[in-house]
Amino acid sequence: MINSVYIHIPFCEKICHYCDFTKFFYQEQMADDYLIALAKEMDYYFKDDDSKKAMRTIFVGGGTPTALNVTQLKTLLKLIERHFAIDLVKEYTFEANPGDLNEDKIKLLKAYGVNRISMGVQVFDNQLLEELGRLHRVKDVDHNIDMLHKHDLNNVSIDLMYGLPGQTVDGFRASIAKALSYDLPHYSSYCLQIEPKTIFYQRYQKGKLNKPPEEIEAEMFQLLIQEMERHGKHQYEISNFAEMGAESQHNLTYWDNQHYYGFGAGAHGYLPGQRIVNLRPFPAYVKEAKNTGRPVLHVERIGKKEQIEEELFLGLRKRSGVSRTTFSSKYGVALERLYDQQIQTLIAKGWLEEFQDGIRMTEQGQLFGNDVFQQFLLDDEIESIIK
Incomplete structure (x- = not known):
């Protein structure tokens, strides 16, 4: 079931x-063309079904x-409303940048059923914001939070970053304190990753990026966990913190290894047995979507082996970990039959721990997440066990 x-x-x-996400400088005509293409893609998937889909x-x-103008934003919201039963959606999230939101856009989002805003703040330091290439400043965050509350859009999450060039532990502590002063129900925080084809990557290659050493990043991460927990925001995933009941239901779809549609340039969809990756370049996406309705770059077959690996990679990101009962129910094989040696090795390292019905990463293990995940890659000969 896809929900x-x-x-x-x-x-x-x-x-x-x-940033290495699929992105383009906003131009009004480009955005108009994109929305037409997006409508063609969504129409393709639901062309034989006039009923609205019930999505969670x-x-x-x-x-x-929210970079779209008000007219374009309304076009997008009406497109979504055409295909999905909005009144049945439990969590309807829009990402926004501080400063992009104004009262007209907030009223429009609210009118069309949007009930959660995820805001990319990154850091509460105007100098660092400029060095990151961000347009907003701290005062814009204050203003947008006030406006959202004014219109009863209170389910707000903000993103923070750490491990930034020139950032200190005390500087990150100040950002955390400012973020927590809003007393929002949800926070996300990510360590800066240097990705190819970004300005930071070019500077890094030239030795001109003053990134904190790993031990300082680890100190920042531990500080983050401590401060969030101290203020009643429990860590439910490596990078995410929330009040009880305010966890991101959409992101839990990913971490629970469930299926989802993905629409738009560079989007990924995960349908039964296949992962669909869309074309990224703007001209290619728009042309293919308008011509065929299916702007797909490639389709990857997801067999049982790949599903099991992803169950561990994604499930171990959650503080609730991977349940033995759920695992055996989904895949018809006991967790230990496939991974007993790996589990025992990681427990001995202090990176994994057992609980009543499963396994989860320790706080130390979260610092070595990629090393932990690699242990759960399966050999091809395992196919005979999992068929």
Whole structure:
């Protein structure tokens, strides 16, 4: 059953120095063309079914969806409403950049059923914001949070980053304190990753990026966990913290290895037995979507082996970990039959721990997540066991 959908809006007023997502500078005509193409793609998937789909979650991300002007934003919201039963959606999220939101856009989002805003703040330091290539400043966050509360859009999450060039532990502590001063129900925080084809990557290659050493990044991460827990925001995934009941239901779709639609340039969809990756370049996406309705770059077959591997990679990101009962129910084989040696090795390292019905990463293990995940790749000869 597919009960979640991701929709990608790739436009930004400015390209951040660290970002490797599919994104383009906002131009009004480009955005108009993109929305027509997006409508063609969504129509293709639902062309034989006039009834509206009942979705548990809808997430509109980017880029910056709120970079669209009011007319375009309304066109997008009406397109989504045409295909999905909005009144049945439990969590309907729009990403937004501070400063992009104004009262007209907030009223429009609210009127069309959007009930959650995810805001890309990144850091509460105007100098660092400029060095990241961000357009907003701290005062814009204050203003947008006030406006959202004014219109009863209170389910707000903000993103923070750490491990930034020139950032100190005390500087990150100040950002955490400012973020927590809003007392929002949800926070996300990510360590800066240097990705190819970004401005930061070019500087890194030239030795001109003053990134903190790994031990300082680890100290920042531990500080983050401590401060969030101290303020009643429990860590439910490596990078995500929430009040009880305010966890991101859409992101849990990913971490629970469930299926979802993905629409837009560069979007990924995960349908039964296949992962669909869309074309990224703007001209290619728009042309193929308008001509065929299916702007697909490639389709990857997801067999049982790949599903099991992803169950571990994604499930171990959650603090609730991987349940033995759920695993054996989904895949017809006991977790230990496939992974007993790996589990025992990781427990001995202090990176994994057992609980009553499963396994989860320790706080130390979260610092070595990729090393942990690699242990759960399966050999091809395992196919005979999992068939």
